[in-house]
Amino acid sequence: MNDQPQKELAIKAAGLVKKFGEERAVDGVDLAVQRGTVYGFLGPNGAGKTTTIRMLATLLSPDGGSATVLGYDLATEADKVRSHVSLTGQFASVDEDLTGLENLILIGRLMGYTRKEARDRGTELLHAFGLEDAARRQVKKYSGGMRRRIDIAASIVVTPDLLFLDEPTTGLDPRSRNQVWSIVRTLVSTGTTVLLTTQYLEEADQLADRIAVIDRGRIIAEGTSGELKASLGTGSLQVRLLHPEDRPRAEQLLAEKLNTSIILETDPSALSAQVSDTTQASTALSALTKANIEVTDFSLGQPSLDEVFLQLTGKPAEEEEAVK
Amino acid sequence: MTVSPENQKLRPEMETDTEGAREEALRRAISGGARPAKPNGIATSFTFGWRALLKIKYIPEQLIDATIFPIMFLLMFTYLFGGALAGSTGDYLQFLLPGILVQTIVTLTMYTGVELNNDITKGIFDRFRSLPIWHPSVLVGALMVDGVRYTMASAIMIILGLILGFRPEGGILGMVAAVLLLQVFAFSLSWIWTTLGMIMRSEKSLMGVSMMVMFPLTFISNVFVDPETMPSWLQGFVEINPISLVVTAVRGLMHGTVTFAEISWVLVAAVILTAVFAPLTMYLYRNKN
Numbered sequence: 092m093n094d095q096p097q098k099e100l101a102i103k104a105a106g107l108v109k110k111f112g113e114e115r116a117v118d119g120v121d122l123a124v125q126r127g128t129v130y131g132f133l134g135p136n137g138a139g140k141t142t143t144i145r146m147l148a149t150l151l152s153p154d155g156g157s158a159t160v161l162g163y164d165l166a167t168e169a170d171k172v173r174s175h176v177s178l179t180g181q182f183a184s185v186d187e188d189l190t191g192l193e194n195l196i197l198i199g200r201l202m203g204y205t206r207k208e209a210r211d212r213g214t215e216l217l218h219a220f221g222l223e224d225a226a227r228r229q230v231k232k233y234s235g236g237m238r239r240r241i242d243i244a245a246s247i248v249v250t251p252d253l254l255f256l257d258e259p260t261t262g263l264d265p266r267s268r269n270q271v272w273s274i275v276r277t278l279v280s281t282g283t284t285v286l287l288t289t290q291y292l293e294e295a296d297q298l299a300d301r302i303a304v305i306d307r308g309r310i311i312a313e314g315t316s317g318e319l320k321a322s323l324g325t326g327s328l329q330v331r332l333l334h335p336e337d338r339p340r341a342e343q344l345l346a347e348k349l350n351t352s353i354i355l356e357t358d359p360s361a362l363s364a365q366v367s368d369t370t371q372a373s374t375a376l377s378a379l380t381k382a383n384i385e386v387t388d389f390s391l392g393q394p395s396l397d398e399v400f401l402q403l404t405g406k407p408a409e410e411e412e413a414v415k
Numbered sequence: 416m417t418v419s420p421e422n423q424k425l426r427p428e429m430e431t432d433t434e435g436a437r438e439e440a441l442r443r444a445i446s447g448g449a450r451p452a453k454p455n456g457i458a459t460s461f462t463f464g465w466r467a468l469l470k471i472k473y474i475p476e477q478l479i480d481a482t483i484f485p486i487m488f489l490l491m492f493t494y495l496f497g498g499a500l501a502g503s504t505g506d507y508l509q510f511l512l513p514g515i516l517v518q519t520i521v522t523l524t525m526y527t528g529v530e531l532n533n534d535i536t537k538g539i540f541d542r543f544r545s546l547p548i549w550h551p552s553v554l555v556g557a558l559m560v561d562g563v564r565y566t567m568a569s570a571i572m573i574i575l576g577l578i579l580g581f582r583p584e585g586g587i588l589g590m591v592a593a594v595l596l597l598q599v600f601a602f603s604l605s606w607i608w609t610t611l612g613m614i615m616r617s618e619k620s621l622m623g624v625s626m627m628v629m630f631p632l633t634f635i636s637n638v639f640v641d642p643e644t645m646p647s648w649l650q651g652f653v654e655i656n657p658i659s660l661v662v663t664a665v666r667g668l669m670h671g672t673v674t675f676a677e678i679s680w681v682l683v684a685a686v687i688l689t690a691v692f693a694p695l696t697m698y699l700y701r702n703k704n
């Protein structure tokens with residue numbers, strides 16, 4: 092059957108470029124996304140996440156490079172691509188003047204359901220997403236979390252083979268975020284491929300099978316969350332000292348024990364370092380105690396996106412923005 | 416009701432039960448979106464028309480322009496200019512009504528561009544563009560509902576005109592034909608506004624530009640006065656102004672004096688406008704950044 096090529100990769104892109112005037116918003120992106128997996132696009136504001144997704148969803152035509160989506164060529168078979176993918180944009184992608192149910196009926200009808208089928212499908216989705224009470228309320232009166240869910244519901248009225256989710260949880264509280272995560276997990280368990288963008292490492296870590304770190308239109312790292320972490324250290328050990336004058340000694344000691352460069356924070360009594368495992372961190376801490384350096388506070392955290400950038404580019408993300 | 420210990424123990428189980436049920440519902444709902452056959456362009460146009468009707472339901476203020484404007488315009492111009500221009504308001508009304516009907520409907524077409532521009536500035540536009548549908552239906556559906564508004568406005572205006580003493584020689588048939596011809600022209604003219612709606616960055620700038628086009632076109636025409644009284648260089652413009660062509664045909668149909676050529680000119684103008692601006696709109700629609 093001609094559905095055969097779909098078996099391999101959901102997305103295959105080579106050298107995608109998009110220019111806005113002089114600016115290269117996307118600057119040579121290569122991608123290989125396996126079917127039935129979640130792929131995370133991690134990057135700061137302006138990295139080119141939305142632009143890449145919009146190209147892959149046929150909303151923008153690339154200025155360079157090529158891609159196949161579900162086996163269909165982006166440039167020549169855009170209609171076929173549109174039939175099988177769905178996009179939940181970064182900003183509300185439903186009609187705010189209409190109710191939740193009307194929005195879902197609208198999409199259902201446009202996809203080819205009869206009036207009754209569209210209504211039934213809409214009701215079913217609203218129920219599943221915990222929005223049944225808001226079915227007859229205009230979307231503009233929804234809370235941020237409800238809005239995100241109706242956005243996603245509208246994208247899966249007809250179950251897509253590939254779903255693009257652009258920053259699905261930005262601005263949501265932890266509870267709403269968990270609801271969105273569980274929707275994504277369920278979706279993937281039924282066979283849909285998901286490409287999502289996020290600014291949060293934790294989200295990519297929780298959801299994505301593979302992650303691409305994107306900055307200034309380029310992919311600067313790619314791999315499973317484990318691979319990325321291994322290259323970055325499990326996280327950063329943050330230490331605050333009782334006496335700021337101890338800091339030079341502590342720095343030296345930690346550098347010896349951890350065998351990595353130590354970051355001196357703006358707080359004169361604080362310093363931090365990348366560590367690859369918890370044993371290493373506790374060895375380092377006990378070494379400080381043995382040397383009579385009093386520690387008031389310490390924490391071992393996942394690397395933040397900033398630290399990822401520091402590690403990958405040698406520069407903090409904001410600094411790069413400023414240079415530009 | 417008193418809660419027995421047994422009941423309390425049951426609670427958590429019930430909760431996990433509903434929890435499990437919800438999860439099951441979620442799974443079923445998510446995988447339950449079977450792909451139906453692709454609908455045709457007529458069906459999707461009607462669906463977009465349904466959306467436009469819902470918008471009127473939620474924002475009925477939208478209809479103010481289609482109801483109050485015609486009344487205001489007709490009363491204002493009849494009584495303001497009637498005496499001065501035609502000697503009596505009654506005589507002037509016979510001349511003015513067809514013209515001002517055209518002006519009103521043509522002005523209403525501008526709102527089509529505004530609606531589209533609003534959609535673009537919101538995320539819904541991307542959603543529509545990513546659907547596997549016949550894409551002109553997004554606009555055709557909206558234009559169909561605009562037709563309903565034009566019909567409403569025309570009816571209000573003609574009825575008020577009849578009350579004020581408008582006596583068309585062409586009778587009912589002539590009036591219906593006039594309104595129909597006007598609708599055809601309005602549909603074709605709308606594509607100019609959708610083109611502008613695609614290009615302009617905000618509703619404000621869109622309205623500004625639309626007004627700049629509309630004002631000279633409707634006023635430097637034969638809507639209000641007979642061009643005979645104008646300097647000859649101005650007459651030249653009035654004669655080729657498409658609005659004048661429409662007014663001449665609509666006036667002719669209403670008063671039963673229309674010629675085949677007059678109707679043909681309007682249809683030619685409509686075909687040209689649509690042939691140029693509909694594809695241009697769709698080109699911009701496809702290539703919107």
Ligand SMILES: Nc1ncnc2c1ncn2[C@@H]1O[C@H](COP(=O)(O)OP(=O)(O)OP(=O)(O)O)[C@@H](O)[C@H]1O
Binds near residue numbers: 141290704
């Ligand atoms: N339509 C456009 N016209 C001009 N420049 C644009 C346009 N869209 C995006 N850009 C620019 O391209 C760059 C990448 O933008 P993009 O929206 O893809 O970033 P992003 O990673 O999605 O950021 P965010 O996290 O803020 O959503 C930015 O510098 C942005 O200013």
Ligand SMILES: [Mg+2]
Binds near residue numbers: 140141142181257
């Ligand atoms: Mg974005």
